[in-house]
Amino acid sequence: xxxxxxxxxxxxxxxxxxxxxxxxxxxxxxxxxxxxxxxxxxxxxxxxxxxxxxxxxxxxxxxxxxxxxxxxxxxxxxxxxxxxxxxxxxxxxxxxxxxxxxxxxxxxxxxxxxxxxxxxxxxxxxxxxxxxxxxxxxxxxxxxxxxxxxxxxxxxxxxxxxxxxxxxxxxxxxxxxxxxxxxxxxxxxxxxxxxxxxxxxxxxxxxxxxxxxxxxxxxxxxxxxxxxxxxxxxxxxxxxxxxxxxxxxxxxxxxxxxxxxxxxxxxxxxxxxxxxxxxxxxxxxxxxxxxxxxxxxxxxxxxxxxxxxxxxxxxxxxxxxxxxxxxxxxxxxxxxxxxxxxxxxxxx
Numbered sequence: 001x002x003x004x005x006x007x008x009x010x011x012x013x014x015x016x017x018x019x020x021x022x023x024x025x026x027x028x029x030x031x032x033x034x035x036x037x038x039x040x041x042x043x044x045x046x047x048x049x050x051x052x053x054x055x056x057x058x059x060x061x062x063x064x065x066x067x068x069x070x071x072x073x074x075x076x077x078x079x080x081x082x083x084x085x086x087x088x089x090x091x092x093x094x095x096x097x098x099x100x101x102x103x104x105x106x107x108x109x110x111x112x113x114x115x116x117x118x119x120x121x122x123x124x125x126x127x128x129x130x131x132x133x134x135x136x137x138x139x140x141x142x143x144x145x146x147x148x149x150x151x152x153x154x155x156x157x158x159x160x161x162x163x164x165x166x167x168x169x170x171x172x173x174x175x176x177x178x179x180x181x182x183x184x185x186x187x188x189x190x191x192x193x194x195x196x197x198x199x200x201x202x203x204x205x206x207x208x209x210x211x212x213x214x215x216x217x218x219x220x221x222x223x224x225x226x227x228x229x230x231x232x233x234x235x236x237x238x239x240x241x242x243x244x245x246x247x248x249x250x251x252x253x254x255x256x257x258x259x260x261x262x263x264x265x266x267x268x269x270x271x272x273x274x275x276x277x278x279x280x281x282x283x284x285x286x287x288x289x290x291x292x293x294x295x296x297x298x299x300x301x302x303x304x305x306x307x308x309x310x311x312x313x314x315x316x317x318x319x320x321x322x323x324x325x326x327x328x329x330x331x332x333x334x335x336x337x338x339x340x341x342x343x344x345x346x347x348x
Contacts, residue, residue: 036242042333043246050074050243054251055082055091056101056232058273062258065272066265072254074247084183085157089115092235099238099248101255103158104229104304107329108312112321116236118331121252121338122304123230123259124296124348128223130162130200133187133209136216138197143221146170146177152187152199153179155320158227159187159200164314165225174318191218203288204280228307239331252334253341259295260342297339298348301330 036043052074054060060079063069082091085106091097092115099120110117134140140149143166154160167174180196187199188209200223201209210220232255238244262269266289274285298304309326316323339347 034242036240036245038239038331042249043242044249046073046246046250047243048074050247051077052098052244052247052251053078053080053096054099055080055088055097056099056255057081057083058262059101059255059258061273061277062262062269063254065268066258066261068254068258068261073250084154084185085109086154086183089113089117089156092117095235095237097235098244099232099234099251101230101232103161103227104231104308104311105158105161106156107231107233108308108315108324108326109156109321111324111329112315117233118236118239119231119233119304119329120239120248120331120334121232121255122298122301123256123338124228124298124304125226125230125293126228126296127291127293128162128226129292130159130202130223130225130227131206132166132198132221132223133191133201133206134198134217134219134221135191135194135196136213136218137194138217140198140221141219143223144170146198147172148177149197150178150180150195152182152184152190152196154182154184154187155315157184159184159202161311161314162200162223162225162227164318166223168314169224204274204278204284207280207284207288229304231304249334249337252337256295256297256338256341256346260346263292263294295342295346296348297342297346299336299339301332301335305330 054076057079080097082088082097082100085102088097088100088102088106089110091100092110107117107119132143139145146167151163153163163179164174167177180190182190187201188205190196191199191209192213206220210218232252234248270282270285270289274280274288275282305326308329312321312324312326315321
């Protein structure tokens, strides 16, 4: 594996260009539905014949386990497990996914490279969900040891943003370290092969990695940088289709309630997702879940917009993207749907 130094604004387009998804334009219904203007009220009538392709694997597992999957008022043609931000953007370009879930950074990157898409639902988090993992034998033993080190960096994903936030916290500039351009799906291989010194990993990847490589000196280093947003988003073309918009509107409460179900039925969720789907032990699954936030869905997106603007400005400051206006990332017609579908304890 060859390390590729970051080349600022060309990085994301390069990652998109080499992404091998085997995608075809097979999104939802073959025929386009009735048009819907961007400012038009959201349609409320869902046709049972409407089809969506939804790339939200955790929700799929949750809905199956809770028995809610069959209650969706529309058809899901496929549930592809495409989660990395650059891959989702490529899928949107290929018209192969109608709706996806990501952190806040992929919509910023999509707008920066002129891929039209909008955020339609928001969940907020207060705790860091990533931990820095070190390569076996690296001299990095603390967050203060980053200067001059090779850091796995995916500009189009949350993992890239938390790296930039960490550098800022430590008083470092991107030029003070070696940012190695990789999609997050390649971080494990790069760590194992010592092509990089450190990279942010989420669960359950972190547990799997340390289980195998802690004996060789790999460690986890906590971070304070928070990945504040989990969002649902859809391509602009999909949001101009009245039938698909109605289906998406009806899906958002299922998504939000599935998060609540996971939180309130942790033993079932650990077994279904961490043990059966991810091959993690029940004990490790419990440890991972115990460290997670209670899901929160804001009634107002003002804080989310401000967070996105701050994140975008950080990328602009590093020379990675052109300036953008974060408000343009959100479709405010959907603003209250998630929060109104969950109990008050899960609202903000």
